[in-house]
Amino acid sequence: MTTSGSISGDQFKSAMRRFAASVNVITSIDGHVMNGMTATAVCSVSADPPSLLVIVNKTNRSHPVISRSGAFAVNVLSSDQEELAGHFAAKKPDPFAEIDYRIGKTGCPLICEADATLECEVVQETDYGTHTIFIGRIVTCDVASKAPLLYHEGRFCRLEEHTLHFA
Numbered sequence: 001m002t003t004s005g006s007i008s009g010d011q012f013k014s015a016m017r018r019f020a021a022s023v024n025v026i027t028s029i030d031g032h033v034m035n036g037m038t039a040t041a042v043c044s045v046s047a048d049p050p051s052l053l054v055i056v057n058k059t060n061r062s063h064p065v066i067s068r069s070g071a072f073a074v075n076v077l078s079s080d081q082e083e084l085a086g087h088f089a090a091k092k093p094d095p096f097a098e099i100d101y102r103i104g105k106t107g108c109p110l111i112c113e114a115d116a117t118l119e120c121e122v123v124q125e126t127d128y129g130t131h132t133i134f135i136g137r138i139v140t141c142d143v144a145s146k147a148p149l150l151y152h153e154g155r156f157c158r159l160e161e162h163t164l165h166f167a
């Protein structure tokens with residue numbers, strides 16, 4: 001185990017793989033350019049004002065789209081949407097060609113049948129190394145309350161159904 005400030009990339013990755021995370025697609029639009037990217041780096045910031053953050057690699061196609069338009073949407077994937085997670089991690093030439101979506105208040109595409117969708121206006125953009133942290137004020141949110149798709153140990157997985165036994 002290492003406690004110093006200098007850890008290797010492999011040590012970092014192996015520790016990060018211990019985080020179990022919800023799988024999301026961050027969607028965005030700038031003019032006619034619509035994009036979506038799979039992301040686990042999504043986090044609640046505050047209920048007042050309602051806000052969340054996403055962390056986006058500067059080399060992603062989504063980065064300039066979000067930065068220029070000042071808006072993005074978080075689509076929380078449900079357990080039966082693993083195929084979409086792979087699709088939006090693969091830099092498809094026309095990512096929305098065969099996807100069911102509707103346009104939200106911000107203009108961002110919202111993926112049909114997602115577990116939840118949250119549209120945000122960017123209120124703060126902070127660069128940190130290879131990534132940018134976008135803080136967004138939530139302007140719409142829709143919740144379906146389905147079972148979530150998760151990512152852990154480098155694999156997609158689902159919650160196991162539990163039966164509760166009361167005394």
Ligand SMILES: Cc1cc2nc3c(=O)[nH]c(=O)nc-3n(C[C@H](O)[C@H](O)[C@H](O)COP(=O)(O)O)c2cc1C
Nearest residue numbers: 037038039040041055056057060061062089090091
């Ligand atoms: C499970 C999973 C989680 C990911 N999480 C993030 C993330 O939080 N931030 C990020 O910048 N990229 C993340 N990626 C990588 C992007 O999805 C990938 O680079 C994508 O091709 C970017 O699309 P774009 O270039 O069209 O924007 C993740 C990929 C996977 C498979």
